Amino acid sequence: MSSLELRGLGARYGRKTALHGLDAEIADGEFFVVLGPSGAGKTTTLKCVAGLVEGATGAVLIGGRDMTGVEPYERNVAMAFESYALYPQKTVAENLASPLRSGRLGTWTPEQRGARIGEVTRTLGIDHLLGRYPRELSNGQRQRTALGRVLVRPADVYLLDEPLSHLDAKLRAAMRAELKQLSGMARTTTVYVTHDYQEALALGDRIGVLREGRLVQVGTPAQVWETPADAFVARSLGQPETNLLEARVHRGLATTHGGGATVALPEEAHGADGVLLGLRPRDLRIAGPSAPPDGAGRELTMRGRVVLVERLGRSRELSVDVAGRTVITVTDDPRVREGDDVTLAVAWGRVHVFAGPAGDGSPHPPRVGSALPVGGTR
Numbered sequence: 220m221s222s223l224e225l226r227g228l229g230a231r232y233g234r235k236t237a238l239h240g241l242d243a244e245i246a247d248g249e250f251f252v253v254l255g256p257s258g259a260g261k262t263t264t265l266k267c268v269a270g271l272v273e274g275a276t277g278a279v280l281i282g283g284r285d286m287t288g289v290e291p292y293e294r295n296v297a298m299a300f301e302s303y304a305l306y307p308q309k310t311v312a313e314n315l316a317s318p319l320r321s322g323r324l325g326t327w328t329p330e331q332r333g334a335r336i337g338e339v340t341r342t343l344g345i346d347h348l349l350g351r352y353p354r355e356l357s358n359g360q361r362q363r364t365a366l367g368r369v370l371v372r373p374a375d376v377y378l379l380d381e382p383l384s385h386l387d388a389k390l391r392a393a394m395r396a397e398l399k400q401l402s403g404m405a406r407t408t409t410v411y412v413t414h415d416y417q418e419a420l421a422l423g424d425r426i427g428v429l430r431e432g433r434l435v436q437v438g439t440p441a442q443v444w445e446t447p448a449d450a451f452v453a454r455s456l457g458q459p460e461t462n463l464l465e466a467r468v469h470r471g472l473a474t475t476h477g478g479g480a481t482v483a484l485p486e487e488a489h490g491a492d493g494v495l496l497g498l499r500p501r502d503l504r505i506a507g508p509s510a511p512p513d514g515a516g517r518e519l520t521m522r523g524r525v526v527l528v529e530r531l532g533r534s535r536e537l538s539v540d541v542a543g544r545t546v547i548t549v550t551d552d553p554r555v556r557e558g559d560d561v562t563l564a565v566a567w568g569r570v571h572v573f574a575g576p577a578g579d580g581s582p583h584p585p586r587v588g589s590a591l592p593v594g595g596t597r
């Protein structure tokens with residue numbers, strides 16, 4: 220069993236605190252993604268698990284065993300760094316074989332080694348490069364070889380630091396799909412670090428969102444997507460970013476500045492002076508004659524004027540002026556033009572309510588629930 224547990228994990232670099240006591244329980248075989256912006260402490264988290272941070276506090280348990288005082292090479296973790304380390308004088312095949320030759324991992328027959336290397340290199344799409352030297356590879360190929368070096372060896376925990384960052388978008392998407400299929404990967408507890416929310420949603424059994432050295436939310440991709448813990452988490456997932464509209468609260472109702480929309484609030488938000496309403500651009504739709512707003516009041520509707528249309532591949536990103544506030548939405552309808560008056564509609568349950576506007580107390584207002592219809596029930 221190779222579960223991984225972090226108990227109050229802390230790390231400092233001089234006077235700078237990089238991790239403020241992380242707690243997480245990662246199950247045996249789980250694929251756990253740490254998502255966060257640059258500087259959040261993602262790499263430091265992995266290094267602490269590997270035993271590479273001096274003076275780390277708290278505890279790391281692997282398979283229930285406290286790793287405090289256990290040397291990095293005795294932890295049986297395999298870590299891939301963003302900057303790839305390969306032996307320049309060895310071919311790709313030799314680079315991949317070397318971890319299996321070290322003896323610490325049991326004895327591998329040449330056939331077993333060949334089979335494992337074949338499986339990993341086919342998954343990573345580098346099986347045609349086995350005879351090349353690192354200097355003869357592109358950055359993306361080098362990165363995949365470095366990842367291969369980690370994945371060939373059986374370990375209790377894989378620690379992967381942005382392993383796909385040097386690949387182009389198409390290859391990243393293809394590799395994402397392949398990675399989880401790799402046998403060994405499917406069974407080995409993995410902590411995967413990224414700042415790419417799509418990668419996190421696609422790969423993670425669960426996602427831990429890291430901000431300024433704190434895990435601010437841990438949950439399945441669906442939980443983090445549907446009920447973001449705060450406005451920061453909501454903005455971290457999704458492109459275009461979640462719209463945040465400031466609203467004043469009066470008698471359980473919130474009205475956006477400018478009066479473009481009014482919603483009823485869940486009870487937890489009644490005491491707030493103000494709230495932020497979070498609207499994902501893809502949750503908003505343009506209500507038109509063919510798809511009128513829901514007459515039963517199951518949707519919030521807002522009137523606005525399209526001020527900008529930008530192409531996003533097949534769809535279009537619209538900036539809509541709603542009573543002086545810009546609301547971004549995405550549509551596949553090619554007929555919408557700049558200057559059009561439109562009605563935006565969104566299901567009440569998809570209107571996230573965050574307590575307190577940004578800049579007014581907490582810089583990251585927590586989510587307190589979703590909006591309710593005015594004067595009715597959902």
Ligand SMILES: Nc1ncnc2c1ncn2[C@@H]1O[C@H](COP(=O)(O)OP(=O)(O)OP(=O)(O)O)[C@@H](O)[C@H]1O
Pocket residue numbers: 232233235236237255256257258259260261262263264414
């Ligand atoms: N060796 C170091 N000395 C001093 N400060 C450091 C050191 N390594 C990291 N830090 C600081 O600790 C914080 C966390 O760094 P870390 O590398 O863990 O972040 P990250 O989330 O992995 O960022 P990125 O996505 O940019 O790699 C940052 O503020 C960083 O500047």
